Amino acid sequence: MIDLLLIFISTLLINNLVLSSFLGICPFLGVSGKIESAFGMGMAVTFVMTLATSIGWLIYHLILVKFGLLYLEYVVFILVIASLVQMVEMFIRKFSTNLYQSLGIFLPLITTNCAILGAALFMVSRNYNFLESVVFGFSGGLGFSLVLLIMAGIREELIYADIPKAFKGASLTLITAGLLALIFMGFSGLISA
Amino acid sequence: MKEVLKITGVLTSICIICVFLLSFVYGIAVEKIEINKQKRVEDAIINLAPNAEKIEKVKIDNETIYNLFNNKGKIFGYAFIAEGQGYQGKIKMLSVIDVSLKKLHGIEVVESIETPGLGAKIKDDPFKTQFININISKDIECLKDDPKNDNQIKSITGATVSSRAVTNILNKKINIIKNLVNKK
Amino acid sequence: MKEFIKGLWHEHPVFRQLLGMCPTLAVTTSALNGISMGLSVVFVLFFSSLVVSLIKKIVPPQVRIAVYTVIIATFVTIVDIFLQAVFPDISMALGPFIPLIIVNCIILGRCEAFVSKHSLSDSLQDALGMGLGFTWGVFLLGSIRELFGDGSILGFRILSSNYNPLIVMILPAGAFIVLGFLVAIMNSLEK
Numbered sequence: 001m002i003d004l005l006l007i008f009i010s011t012l013l014i015n016n017l018v019l020s021s022f023l024g025i026c027p028f029l030g031v032s033g034k035i036e037s038a039f040g041m042g043m044a045v046t047f048v049m050t051l052a053t054s055i056g057w058l059i060y061h062l063i064l065v066k067f068g069l070l071y072l073e074y075v076v077f078i079l080v081i082a083s084l085v086q087m088v089e090m091f092i093r094k095f096s097t098n099l100y101q102s103l104g105i106f107l108p109l110i111t112t113n114c115a116i117l118g119a120a121l122f123m124v125s126r127n128y129n130f131l132e133s134v135v136f137g138f139s140g141g142l143g144f145s146l147v148l149l150i151m152a153g154i155r156e157e158l159i160y161a162d163i164p165k166a167f168k169g170a171s172l173t174l175i176t177a178g179l180l181a182l183i184f185m186g187f188s189g190l191i192s193a
Numbered sequence: 194m195k196e197v198l199k200i201t202g203v204l205t206s207i208c209i210i211c212v213f214l215l216s217f218v219y220g221i222a223v224e225k226i227e228i229n230k231q232k233r234v235e236d237a238i239i240n241l242a243p244n245a246e247k248i249e250k251v252k253i254d255n256e257t258i259y260n261l262f263n264n265k266g267k268i269f270g271y272a273f274i275a276e277g278q279g280y281q282g283k284i285k286m287l288s289v290i291d292v293s294l295k296k297l298h299g300i301e302v303v304e305s306i307e308t309p310g311l312g313a314k315i316k317d318d319p320f321k322t323q324f325i326n327i328n329i330s331k332d333i334e335c336l337k338d339d340p341k342n343d344n345q346i347k348s349i350t351g352a353t354v355s356s357r358a359v360t361n362i363l364n365k366k367i368n369i370i371k372n373l374v375n376k377k
Numbered sequence: 378m379k380e381f382i383k384g385l386w387h388e389h390p391v392f393r394q395l396l397g398m399c400p401t402l403a404v405t406t407s408a409l410n411g412i413s414m415g416l417s418v419v420f421v422l423f424f425s426s427l428v429v430s431l432i433k434k435i436v437p438p439q440v441r442i443a444v445y446t447v448i449i450a451t452f453v454t455i456v457d458i459f460l461q462a463v464f465p466d467i468s469m470a471l472g473p474f475i476p477l478i479i480v481n482c483i484i485l486g487r488c489e490a491f492v493s494k495h496s497l498s499d500s501l502q503d504a505l506g507m508g509l510g511f512t513w514g515v516f517l518l519g520s521i522r523e524l525f526g527d528g529s530i531l532g533f534r535i536l537s538s539n540y541n542p543l544i545v546m547i548l549p550a551g552a553f554i555v556l557g558f559l560v561a562i563m564n565s566l567e568k
Contacts, residue, residue, distance in 0.1 A: 024399070025402060071216075071219045074476050075208075114480035178557060182545070200437045207447055308547070
């Protein structure tokens with residue numbers, strides 16, 4: 001139990017996928033303009049990531065390892081993720097038109113959200129068991145949402161800042177992300193081995 | 194209905210073609226990859242124990258150890274691979290334990306993705322050399338200050354987690370190896 | 378020729394379009410890692426564009442993205458296997474990041490936005506231009522971070538050994554900040 005808690009906290013804060021492994025930067029830069037869309041995107045990613053690590057774990061250990069097909073790892077994971085995203089898209093379209101309208105264009109982007117593939121690959125390379133993988137996927141998604149929300153909050157304020165023209169837009173976002181990464185480094189003492 | 198068939202058909206056939214292509218490429222390369230892996234292990238062993246004349250790979254109870262023979266044909270040590278979780282990801286290292294099971298000949302990090310400039314220093318000299326001839330009658334201890342006993346090492350400044358990971362992974366494996374050798 | 382040139386400057390994938398950020402930031406701790414990543418991307422981008430261009434007519438639009446990603450994943454696995462077999466050292470350094478080429482938005486982005494609307498030869502030019510543009514971008518970023526973080530470029534010592542390395546440059550925070558400044562510089566050069 002304590003192991004699971006450690007994985008949860010370290011994935012959420014210390015080894016945050018966005019700020020320390022550079023995963024999911026594209027949606028991080030693209031969707032972090034408004035808190036509302038950041039929240040929706042974060043939830044969608046958390047959902048897909050939890051499912052992707054769980055299903056990915058089952059396929060990896062029950063099929064790929066058993067039949068010695070490890071070199072198909074990437075192809076299989078990406079297929080799992082693509083089909084999950086498709087499912088989520090259909091699901092949201094059916095049940096929440098509002099959410100679909102604000103998230104619609106971002107959903108296909110989740111397929112290419114490296115955070116999800118990255119999480120699936122980390123789970124394999126860190127030898128997590130099934131339960132740990134589920135927790136890892138879930139906390140990875142939450143960590144992504146957390147950083148996305150913080151970023152959106154900062155950017156909503158930054159619109160009013162007076163900055164040199166060349167720094168406007170992506171440049172400022174990147175530098176803010178850098179400062180945020182520095183802040184998150186402070187969490188690294190939270191858990192000692 | 195026709196639409197569904199077409200979609201499934203295209204997706205399935207693309208997947209099948211890709212899988213065939215991959216298994217073909219993998220089939221050609223697999224031998225070379227194995228040789229590379231083998232060579233990396235052997236290079237690391239020679240580095241740690243230059244007087245190894247012959248290396249013999251044996252498997253006991255699912256653990257692989259390498260018996261190292263000197264030029265008189267006598268076993269003088271055992272090499273083994275230890276791996277576990279570091280700060281960023283897996284750390285995999287090779288180490289040679291003396292036949293007396295009292296000291297290490299050193300360690301060599303074969304695989305790690307620790308932070309460059311900090312944790313990645315576990316691969317480099319000031320840290321690595323501390324393990325040469327270290328006493329392993331007791332568990333190796335990782336200190337923040339300068340070591341006092343011959344079973345202690347000093348951790349890398351700013352990378353205590355990586356340093357501790359190395360000693361923890363080693364201690365665990367050394368105990369397994371000791372048991373195996375004693376049983377044999 | 379026009380399609381080739383634009384990827385190198387005006388529509389530079391990293392500095393202008395902000396595509397492929399994850400590998401850009403993750404592997405650029407040194408100049409050499411940057412180049413190796415860049416060239417792997419050129420290879421995958423070129424062959425994926427080729428194949429996608431050839432089969433785009435028979436792929437139903439609903440499964441387009443899935444088919445493209447599978448094709449890309451296949452080429453990435455080939456690069457991965459090739460590096461493991463022929464250049465084990467580079468494979469060791471880049472290992473964890475090679476699979477990220479699959480989700481490198483440059484590749485899917487180009488397949489989706491350009492290849493699907495243009496002829497084969499235009500697509501290949503575009504692929505090469507974008508790939509090489511990406512390569513010089515990551516090389517530049519890698520060099521700057523290696524220079525300040527370690528005092529050397531491509532392993533050659535540039536700054537004197539008295540130089541006290543700014544470790545933050547090699548850490549994630551440094552990557553974001555350097556890239557932020559580079560984007561700003563490119564912005565002001567463009568005007």
